[in-house]
Amino acid sequence: MNLFTDIRSLVIDALAAMTDAGVLPGGLDLGNVTVEPPRDALHGDMATNAAMVLAKPAGMKPRDIAEALAARLVADPRIVTAEVAGPGFLNLSLADDVWAGVVEAALAAPDAYGRSSMGAGRKVNVEFVSANPTGPLHVGHTRGAVFGDALASLLAYAGYDVTREYYINDGGAQVDVLARSAFERYREACGQAPEIAEGLYPGDYLVPVGEAIKAKYGDSLLGKGEEHWLDELREFATERMMEMIRSDLSELGVEMDLYYSEKSLYGTGLIEAAIADLDAKGLIYRGTLEPPKGKMPEDWEPREQTLFRSTAHGDDVDRPIRKSDGGWTYFAPDIAYHYDKVSRGYDALIDVFGADHSGYVKRMKAAVSALSDGRVPLDIKLTQLVRLFRDGEPFKMSKRAGNFVTLRDVVDQVGADVTRFVMLTRKNDAPLDFDFARVLEQSKDNPVFYVQYAIARVNSVLRKAAEQGVVLRDTPKLEDDAERIVARKLAEWPRLVEIAARTHEPHRIAFYLYDLASDFHALWNRGNEKQHLRFLQDGNTAASAEKIALPRAVGVVISAGLGILGVTPVEEMR
RNA sequence: GGCCCCGUAGCUCAGCUGGAUAGAGCGACCGCCUCCUAAGCGGUAGGUCACAGGUUCAAAUCCUGUCGGGGUCACCA
Numbered sequence: 001m002n003l004f005t006d007i008r009s010l011v012i013d014a015l016a017a018m019t020d021a022g023v024l025p026g027g028l029d030l031g032n033v034t035v036e037p038p039r040d041a042l043h044g045d046m047a048t049n050a051a052m053v054l055a056k057p058a059g060m061k062p063r064d065i066a067e068a069l070a071a072r073l074v075a076d077p078r079i080v081t082a083e084v085a086g087p088g089f090l091n092l093s094l095a096d097d098v099w100a101g102v103v104e105a106a107l108a109a110p111d112a113y114g115r116s117s118m119g120a121g122r123k124v125n126v127e128f129v130s131a132n133p134t135g136p137l138h139v140g141h142t143r144g145a146v147f148g149d150a151l152a153s154l155l156a157y158a159g160y161d162v163t164r165e166y167y168i169n170d171g172g173a174q175v176d177v178l179a180r181s182a183f184e185r186y187r188e189a190c191g192q193a194p195e196i197a198e199g200l201y202p203g204d205y206l207v208p209v210g211e212a213i214k215a216k217y218g219d220s221l222l223g224k225g226e227e228h229w230l231d232e233l234r235e236f237a238t239e240r241m242m243e244m245i246r247s248d249l250s251e252l253g254v255e256m257d258l259y260y261s262e263k264s265l266y267g268t269g270l271i272e273a274a275i276a277d278l279d280a281k282g283l284i285y286r287g288t289l290e291p292p293k294g295k296m297p298e299d300w301e302p303r304e305q306t307l308f309r310s311t312a313h314g315d316d317v318d319r320p321i322r323k324s325d326g327g328w329t330y331f332a333p334d335i336a337y338h339y340d341k342v343s344r345g346y347d348a349l350i351d352v353f354g355a356d357h358s359g360y361v362k363r364m365k366a367a368v369s370a371l372s373d374g375r376v377p378l379d380i381k382l383t384q385l386v387r388l389f390r391d392g393e394p395f396k397m398s399k400r401a402g403n404f405v406t407l408r409d410v411v412d413q414v415g416a417d418v419t420r421f422v423m424l425t426r427k428n429d430a431p432l433d434f435d436f437a438r439v440l441e442q443s444k445d446n447p448v449f450y451v452q453y454a455i456a457r458v459n460s461v462l463r464k465a466a467e468q469g470v471v472l473r474d475t476p477k478l479e480d481d482a483e484r485i486v487a488r489k490l491a492e493w494p495r496l497v498e499i500a501a502r503t504h505e506p507h508r509i510a511f512y513l514y515d516l517a518s519d520f521h522a523l524w525n526r527g528n529e530k531q532h533l534r535f536l537q538d539g540n541t542a543a544s545a546e547k548i549a550l551p552r553a554v555g556v557v558i559s560a561g562l563g564i565l566g567v568t569p570v571e572e573m574r
Numbered sequence: 575g576g577c578c579c580c581g582u583a584g585c586u587c588a589g590c591u592g593g594a595u596a597g598a599g600c601g602a603c604c605g606c607c608u609c610c611u612a613a614g615c616g617g618u619a620g621g622u623c624a625c626a627g628g629u630u631c632a633a634a635u636c637c638u639g640u641c642g643g644g645g646u647c648a649c650c651a
Contacts, residue, residue, distance in 0.1 A: 036590070039597080049593060052631060062631075086594040087631065132651070172651050262651095289648060293576045303649065316577060323649045330651045358578045359646045382579075385644090426587075429579055431644085433586075442613050445600070453613060461610055499590055511588060515598085525615035528607070536610050544610095551610095573613070 001105040001113065002494040004046065007078070007092065008035040011048050014072040023068050024058055035092075037492060044083070044091035045488060052088040062088030099487035100476050106490060106553040107474040114493045114560055118501065119159030125341050126152040128352035129249065130167040133241040134178045135203055137248045137407040139386045140354055143432065145407070146423040146566070147383050148352040149254045150506035153564045158501035163346075164257045167337060170238050171262035172330055177201065178241065179234035180226065185210025186233075190219050209240050248407045253416050253566050265333045265340075274339035274371065275321065275332065283309040283370055289317060308335070313366035334360075335367045342372045349378045350504065355429070358382055379504055383428050389435040414439055417567045421448040424510040424565055442573070447514050449573075451558065454517035456573045457524060458555035461535045465548055470541045476549035480533055482523045483550055489519050493557050506565065513561045520554050 011033060018024045033054070038047040051066035058065065063084055070082035070090055081093045106113040128148025131141045149164065156162045169175075181201040184194040189210040196202045213221070213236065221229045242259070249256065265271055278284050287307050291300050306322040308331070321332045341349055349368060353360065361380045368378040388395055388405055410419050413436055422439045425447055426432040444450050465472070478484055493512070500508035527534035535551055537543035559569045 032591085034591080034593085036593085039589090039594070043594070047593085049632090052593080055631070089594065091594095169651060174651060292647060300648075305649065317648085320649060325649080327649095329649070334651090355579070355645060357646085357651095361578070382645095384579075430587075431580085444614065446613095447599085449613070450599095453611085457611065457614090464610055496590085502591080507588090508590085511598090515588095518598085521614055522616085524610080525606085525612085527610070528612090528615080531609085534610060538609090573611075 003491040004035050004495045007046055028057055044093040046092045048090045066090045096478050099478050099484055102487055102491045103476040103549050103553040104474050106556045110556040114497050116158040116498050118498050121161050122347040124155050124160045124348045125163045125346045126350045127165045132169045132174050133238045134174050136205055138404045142407040143386050143423050144352050144383045145254050146420045147428050150565050154501050154506045157564055166256045166259045168261045175234050175238050178237050179230050182206050182209045182233055182237040186213040189214040209237055251411045262333050265336050271332050271336040274336040310363050310366035313369040315362045315366040319363050338368050339371050342376050351380045353382050355382045355384045381428050384431045386432045386434050391437045418448050420566050424507050427507050451513045451517045452570045454520045455555055455558045455569045458551045459571055461551055470544045473545040477546035482526045486519045486523050489516050490553055490557055509561050509564050
């Protein structure tokens, strides 16, 4: 049930009837006619722009259209008043029955209310995190993980068939560096002094890996050149890193459907096939790139390379796919990976990158556009930096020293639920301040707590009601504006889900939940002043049952929303 | 220099396929607990939506340009 689409249908039908009656000319495009919540509640419950949108094509004054439309709309029992306002808005106020119906719908099908069929079962692949398997996940990855996971849940809630996927960059030079770094820790485990040369990974998370290598190989690798151990240790260390990463993600509540290995692309012909596909489309050629405009790199020299004509699909320059030694550049397996995603039959692809990868957006979009002949849209969402604070004091991280703050640090200190909610209290492309102390604060200044407190209050009322022997009923009685405001906010939920899903912006869910909680807290406090607004009516279980329906519906929607965000609703706060 | 993101109240940020008098929280000020959790609520004050053009019945939103902040920039991933 989506009240806004219901009322929009009503408006569209009325406009069609006006056309049939000769009031409006035929052939009007009604696509731009909207029914939305007005910004100001004083304007009513819903507003439609129909008269303004149609005035020009119909050759009529907005007011005339609006008044004729109003006359038809008020004939519907759901519409109490329809008033022309401003430049031609038609403000609608809806009957209390309608709001009661919203509450009933939520209570009748708690798992379904707000779910959308807009996805229509279309297959969407959400690739996220995809951190190099060379160390633990840090805060930046955490944000990407939370964002991607919530986005995936949101899309599933909106009716898409979603795959969560992680691309393991285990095919490049950085996993060689990992192997060498692990080897030094292995030497350390064997009692030798490790030599962590410049460029190796210094983090002590490799210490246990070194010990594990010793446990497996004894001292048989000591003193041998890397040609004897590089392949084996690369695989060994990479597997250990991925175990750690999977475990970190699991701590955060993220479960991938598929881990896709870059290395697995090699030797299968997939890269060659992807490039051949582009070649067949005339998009591969030998050529020399112009130097970058503006500042000239010190060591730049003209060089003939094998290039992908990404400019044919919107990129700024063509991109090399082979290195001068004949090997593939990192871009080639990326192309092959997306070629594989396309050929797996997805209707849409989403990649979640850190903002520092913004330079790859155009070339990846160009690749997918070329590979799918423009059929499969690729949306790339960038997550901005996370700045860490404690009690307002920023603290520094140094990747060189290996002392960056890890996902596990964050989750261990504040918990997965708080981490996830806070990470979604900003738009993905806005920087996020994360204060370890503040996010645990139990006050209304902390949105996590504020929303959880609302649901805790709902549960509190339900416990009290059970003690008093109230038999729950799904038919609410709404008699005050404070109640209607809450019901109206509940009515916006299905609409909001669709907007958030369409824009790929799960943060909208978090903001909505905050607003809903706010309306609910306001209603709660009205009960302090007005006895009839209390959910529990003294000694009158029948009246209580009618009053409790609304907060129960609030609980339904907050639970559903937190579910999308991957946050566990609390039972109570003590 | 090219490209990408950002610029909205003193601060941190929302703002719906373009809608009406641009919202919330913090901070400031004034109020509300005999009563379902005051861990909360109500009110007051605070704005050239960076700037300038353009499109439109209508622009914080779309387009162009300028300014300011951040990111990124061939044979690393």
